[in-house]
Amino acid sequence: MTTPILTQFMNELLSGRLKLVDLTQTLTPEFPTIVLPPEFGQAWPFRIEEISRYDERGPAWYWNNFSMSEHTGTHFDAPIHWISGKDQPDNAVDSIPAENFIASACVIDVSAESAANPDFLLTIDFVKAWEEKHGRIPERAWVLLRTDWSKRTTPAEYLNMAEDGAHSPGPDAEVVPWLIRERNVHGFGTESVGTDAGQAHHLNPPYPCHYYMHGNNRYGLQCLTNLDQLPPQGTLIFAAPLKIRNGSGSPLRVLALAPTA
Amino acid sequence: MTEPLVKPKKKNPVERTRLATLPPAARSRAALGLTRAAAEGRFEMQVCAECATVQYPPREVCGQCLSEHLNWKSVDDRGELIAITTLRHSNDLYFRERLPWQVGTVKMVAGPVVVAHVHEDCAANSAVRLALKLDRSGQAVLHALPEKDTPNMNDAPQMRESTCDPKFRRVLISDGKSAMGLALAKAMLDAGANTVFLGDPTSWKRVAAFDKLTADPRVQVVELDVTDTDSVKRLAASIGGKIEIMLNTAAYLRGNPGEGGILGRKDVILARDAMEVNVLGLMRLAQAFGPGMCFRAADGSNNAVAWVNVLSIHALVALPARGAWSASMAAALSTAQTLRTELRGAGVRVMNVFPGPIDEEWEQLTPPPKLAPSAVAKAIVKGLQDGLEDVYVGEIAEEIRERLRDNHKAVERELGQ
Numbered sequence: 038m039t040t041p042i043l044t045q046f047m048n049e050l051l052s053g054r055l056k057l058v059d060l061t062q063t064l065t066p067e068f069p070t071i072v073l074p075p076e077f078g079q080a081w082p083f084r085i086e087e088i089s090r091y092d093e094r095g096p097a098w099y100w101n102n103f104s105m106s107e108h109t110g111t112h113f114d115a116p117i118h119w120i121s122g123k124d125q126p127d128n129a130v131d132s133i134p135a136e137n138f139i140a141s142a143c144v145i146d147v148s149a150e151s152a153a154n155p156d157f158l159l160t161i162d163f164v165k166a167w168e169e170k171h172g173r174i175p176e177r178a179w180v181l182l183r184t185d186w187s188k189r190t191t192p193a194e195y196l197n198m199a200e201d202g203a204h205s206p207g208p209d210a211e212v213v214p215w216l217i218r219e220r221n222v223h224g225f226g227t228e229s230v231g232t233d234a235g236q237a238h239h240l241n242p243p244y245p246c247h248y249y250m251h252g253n254n255r256y257g258l259q260c261l262t263n264l265d266q267l268p269p270q271g272t273l274i275f276a277a278p279l280k281i282r283n284g285s286g287s288p289l290r291v292l293a294l295a296p297t298a
Numbered sequence: 299m300t301e302p303l304v305k306p307k308k309k310n311p312v313e314r315t316r317l318a319t320l321p322p323a324a325r326s327r328a329a330l331g332l333t334r335a336a337a338e339g340r341f342e343m344q345v346c347a348e349c350a351t352v353q354y355p356p357r358e359v360c361g362q363c364l365s366e367h368l369n370w371k372s373v374d375d376r377g378e379l380i381a382i383t384t385l386r387h388s389n390d391l392y393f394r395e396r397l398p399w400q401v402g403t404v405k406m407v408a409g410p411v412v413v414a415h416v417h418e419d420c421a422a423n424s425a426v427r428l429a430l431k432l433d434r435s436g437q438a439v440l441h442a443l444p445e446k447d448t449p450n451m452n453d454a455p456q457m458r459e460s461t462c463d464p465k466f467r468r469v470l471i472s473d474g475k476s477a478m479g480l481a482l483a484k485a486m487l488d489a490g491a492n493t494v495f496l497g498d499p500t501s502w503k504r505v506a507a508f509d510k511l512t513a514d515p516r517v518q519v520v521e522l523d524v525t526d527t528d529s530v531k532r533l534a535a536s537i538g539g540k541i542e543i544m545l546n547t548a549a550y551l552r553g554n555p556g557e558g559g560i561l562g563r564k565d566v567i568l569a570r571d572a573m574e575v576n577v578l579g580l581m582r583l584a585q586a587f588g589p590g591m592c593f594r595a596a597d598g599s600n601n602a603v604a605w606v607n608v609l610s611i612h613a614l615v616a617l618p619a620r621g622a623w624s625a626s627m628a629a630a631l632s633t634a635q636t637l638r639t640e641l642r643g644a645g646v647r648v649m650n651v652f653p654g655p656i657d658e659e660w661e662q663l664t665p666p667p668k669l670a671p672s673a674v675a676k677a678i679v680k681g682l683q684d685g686l687e688d689v690y691v692g693e694i695a696e697e698i699r700e701r702l703r704d705n706h707k708a709v710e711r712e713l714g715q
Contacts, residue, residue: 066526069502075552078567086527192502200504 053297060261060274060291061111062187068260069192070109071230072203080106083288107286113278114224114232114247114257118285122251130284137256138277140223142179142293143171144267151184151206155197156236158209164216171269174220179258179274182206186228187262197235207234210245217253224256228264232257258291267295300419303453305466305492306600318595318644319392323435328356331370332438336430337687341375343408344368354410375428377404377412379442382422392434395596399456404428404442414440415456419448431460431685434595434645436638452683455599461685462604462647465490467542472497472524472583475508477658478608479547481671482678483511486545489679492600495537497522499548524548524579534586539594541587543682544605548583550575551623551660558620569622576626577633580607584637592644604647604682607634608674611652611695614702618714638687649681654694667693 040048049055062068070082085103089095107130108114116122117129127133145167150157159182164174174180184206189195197204207227208216216222225232225246232246242248250257258276273294278287325333328344335342344353346360347367359366382402388394402416404426412428420426426442433439441460444451452463469486473479474496483494494517498508501521512519520537523529524546550572552558558568584605591602613631616624631650638648655661657668669692681689690699701709 066523066528072502078565079571082526084526196502198502198504 050294055294056266056297058263058266058293058295060258060263060293061289062260062262064103064105064110064288067192068110069196069230070106072196072198080108082106083109105288107281107284107288110288111260111262111291112258112286112288113276114251114259114286115278115284116251116254116256117283118257119244119247119251121248122254125251125254128251128254129282130278130287131280131282133256133278135277137223139273139275140177140179141175142181142226142267142272142274143174144181144183144264144269144272146183146269147206148183148185148265151186155204155206156234157184157206158234159207159212160209161212161215164212167269174216174222175270176221177223178220179223179226179276180216180220181226181258181261181264181267181274182208182228183264183267184228185265187260187264196230201236202238203230203235205229205231205235207232207237208246210240210242213245213249217249217255222255224258225250226258226261228259228261230260232259257286261291263293267293268298271296299448300417300450300454302450303458303466303599306598309598315594316395316596318434318592319395320435320643320645321392321433321437321439322390323437325437326356328358329438331356332430333432333436335370336432336438338690339681339684339686341372341428341430342370343373343410345371345373352406352408352410354406354412374406374408376445377406377408377426377428377442379403379416379420379422379424379426380405380411382416382420396455396459402442404440412440414442415460416442417444417451417457418454419444419451432647432687433460436642436645436647436687458599462543462649462682463489464543464679464682466492467600467603468493468495468540469543469545470495470497470520470522470537470541470587471545471547472522472579473499473548474511474519475500475503475505476547476549477671478549478656478674479545480505480507480511481675482545482547482608483517485672485675485679486543487514487516489683491543492516493518493540495520495541497533497548499523524582525574527582530582530586534590538587538590541591542594542600542602542604544583544587544591545678546580546583546605546607548575548579549608550626551620553620553623553660554663558623559618560621563622566622569625572623572626573629576623577629580630580633580637584633584640588637588641588646591646592641595644595646602646604649605637605641606649606651606678606682608651608653608678609634611654611690611698613650613652615698615706615709615713647685647687649678649687649689651678651681651689651691652695652699653677653691654698 064083070080083105085101088100090099115130116125233244237244275292278289348365349363351362352373380403385399400416404414405411425445429441430438431441464486469491471479486494496519522533594602610627612624613627634650653674655664655668674691677691
């Protein structure tokens with residue numbers, strides 16, 4: 038009798054041959070939220086207020102109220118988030134088919150390039166060179182960009198604001214449609230505050246990752262961490278956003294399963 | 299002549315901090331007319347509408363003709379100091395810790411003979427000015443001051459009891475990166491503050507004027523976001539015991555005039571954000587810093603004395619073009635009034651500042667006159683030096699204030715046009 042697949046899986050996990058990596062940043066009030074020009078509406082940062090802590094407000098229990106936007110902390114972008122994805126079917130966090138919350142992932146390491154140039158843009162050629170080394174990106178896989186941006190611990194370093202706006206790495210305007218068309222990717226994930234580069238409003242179209250990914254009913258993940266603990270290929274990502282009615286995204290716990298190196 | 303105040307020594311950490319005591323606070327309702335005048339820095343007494351007699355102490359009917367028509371009016375503040383007494387003993391808990399204390403009798407040019415606290419630079423049988431000032435109970439008392447200002451007169455211990463002078467005190471500016479915060483920091487340093495803790499709610503944002511100011515060794519940058527309870531608590535836990543004057547400049551104003559009403563928007567997000575900063579932010583600061591300030595309200599010559607809220611004249615009446623923001627200002631004023639009552643128990647004064655429009659980014663389309671932030675800062679310093687509770691800054695604020703007394707319905711209508 039063969040061992041059922043999930044039993045096999047649990048054996049792998051318990052034996053340590055598979056590892057579970059938490060790709061989630063801790064939700065704290067200090068964690069930076071994306072900053073838009075001040076005349077636009079702004080996303081709420083994470084805020085928390087204690088309801089009671091074994092005290093006169095509730096003698097035997099501790100709990101909190103919290104508030105934040107759908108796009109605060111480590112979060113998921115649904116296609117409805119962008120104008121290009123507004124008419125896609127099943128495009129909100131409550132209507133996305135649940136099977137889409139599990140997908141494999143490729144991790145493209147651009148940490149050295151990003152350290153040298155905070156405006157580094159991922160190109161088709163860079164991905165092709167990566168594929169030559171690590172193999173072709175499989176169908177319906179997340180493409181995660183490892184920039185080590187999560188290691189920038191102060192809001193100033195993380196947002197990296199200058200007089201001309203934020204400076205952080207991301208994909209260029211050609212590689213995003215190419216990934217969708219040629220590799221049929223599931224979505225794009227980053228360590229920085231958005232899936233697009235800090236200066237992506239100057240690209241054509243502006244914010245190409247949002248524009249093309251959501252316009253093709255694909256997803257986004259941002260503010261990820263611990264991507265340095267994942268292999269280039271062979272990771273499985275579990276990323277299920279909260280089931281908010283017609284929600285454009287949600288903070289979530291992103292878990293990765295990968296073979297132990 | 300008053301000896302100039304010396305910079306307070308570091309506190310002996312093994313000595314008990316003396317708790318605040320208050321001078322007698324009981325007053326008749328009529329006497330609160332003096333408190334109103336003192337709170338706003340005016341010198342007013344009741345004047346009989348029929349026989350023009352100036353009344354003191356305040357009363358229900360004229361002491362001369364028994365008329366009930368007594369009106370509060372500005373009166374001549376000059377007088378002659380006809381007797382000085384130095385108290386060397388008191389059974390009152392407040393005064394016995396502050397002896398010797400000088401009181402005296404002044405024959406006012408306006409008529410009444412009054413008993414007043416006497417400044418140490420006044421000589422018997424000389425001309426003096428009278429001033430109404432709030433004491434640590436928040437009640438009006440008369441101070442006899444030298445006819446002309448003398449050097450360091452605000453440094454006299456008796457004066458220091460009725461004022462909130464920034465000299466040698468440590469202040470916290472809750473939002474030090476705003477135009478108002480920056481101007482206030484400069485004004486506080488110029489007024490002799492020992493340390494300015496400059497709150498920074500946006501450490502990721504570079505502001506050249508902020509960086510320049512922080513080069514001054516008396517300025518310490520502290521991370522503070524009043525919308526974040528934990529940030530406020532952490533800062534209070536670290537420097538709460540050092541704050542002698544709180545300057546709450548954290549203010550939220552967004553949108554151009556006309557975009558900020560009620561029906562002009564599709565959501566309450568701007569309103570909620572404004573409440574979060576302007577109202578709940580004040581509450582968070584108060585809950586975190588208020589107790590520590592109360593504890594140090596009688597702690598030497600650099601005791602904790604004042605809590606300043608920079609509000610707007612539209613806390614008193616809405617500017618419908620900025621309806622949600624006006625609502626937050628009204629709520630902030632209401633919060634500040636409660637805080638005033640709560641801090642009064644320790645003698646810490648709440649000073650509310652009501653400027654007209656300030657010349658800053660979000661008032662770009664507001665036609666002049668607009669107040670330079672430095673002008674508001676100057677008024678705040680003066681308000682603290684004079685020990686005021688309510689400060690109206692600029693002609694627009696003054697006018698709205700006057701006209702609200704006259705016909706508040708007219709102001710309400712006209713601000714909506």
